[in-house]
Amino acid sequence: MANIQEEWLEKAILERHIKSIDYNKFTDPIVIGEGGFGKVFKCEWKDCELTVALKCLKVDTTSIDEKIIKDFIDELKLLRSVSSHQNIITFYGVTKDSNGNYNMILEYANEGTLREYLKTGFTKLQWTDKLHIAKEIAHGLLFLHENNIIHRDLHSKNILIHQRQPKITDFGLSKQIDEITSNPNAHGMPAYVEPQCLVNDKYKRNMKSDVYSLGVILWEISSGRPPFPSFESVLSLAVYISKGNREEPIEGTPLQYIKLYKQCWDNILLIDQKQV
The missing domain is CATH 1.10.510.10 (Transferase(Phosphotransferase) domain 1)
Structure with a gap:
């Protein structure tokens, strides 16, 4: 992950706008999709006994304006604060995987798209x-x-x-x-x-x-x-x-x-x- 994105994420985590969860809390990863950010995994969150989706935030930010990265992190903060709505996928926070990449921790939907x-x-x-x-x-x-x-x-x-x-x-x-x-x-x-x-x-x-x-x-x-x-x-x-x-x-x-x-x-x- 490029430095700019990581800096903004870590700043948001330190200020407690976004929760950070240890990666070792998640087990049994299965690839269920892939997007512009990277792969999406279905995992089991041991502490909460929840099935969640981990969406990689690995992005080559050399071609992305810093404002877009900042705006994206701001939107993650907002998502964290408003994702209790029953018709919005819940955003639980982020986790840093063994490759050093941040992943969004999202609610897993059991009936697909x-x-x-x-x-x-x-x-x-x-x-x-x-x-x-x-x-x-x-x-x-x-x-x-x-x-x-x-x-x-x-x-x-x-x-x-x-x-x-x-x-x-x-x-x-x-x-x-x-x-x-x-x-x-x-x-x-x-x-x-x-x-x-x-x-x-x-x-x-x-x-x-x-x-x-x-x-x-x-x-x-x-x-x-x-x-x-x-x-x-x-x-x-x-x-x-x-x-x-x-x-x-x-x-x-x-x-x-x-x-x-x-x-x-x-x-x-x-x-x-x-x-x-």
């Missing part, structure tokens, strides 16, 4: 179940926005299901880190991206960008499948969406539900408590 959950269990879901999932995700996003956190990369693989409860993960500046470190998946989900982002590289994602993504997720919950599955090329799909094309409503979907996700797509809606 929303994408996987819909794929395997959609036929069993009633509309009451679908509305519950949609409402809980909206509650989580509202909570982030009320705390001035923009997700920037909301899609069905960044929503996890734990004991049937949806939980938002991988938000905020982690998206910027992914892009800067040239993570091949950083631009790999155009179906969920606000069209302005697809046509303007300099467009800064904001809360309305998140709401657009939420609209796509609401449609996905109604259909049980990812949007635009027939497109093999990321570029061709991005062009198609930027021309104003959207998925069609699924037969049997409540009209008010359709109206809601279309308002998300049309950028005329910001989430508020009355709507969720």
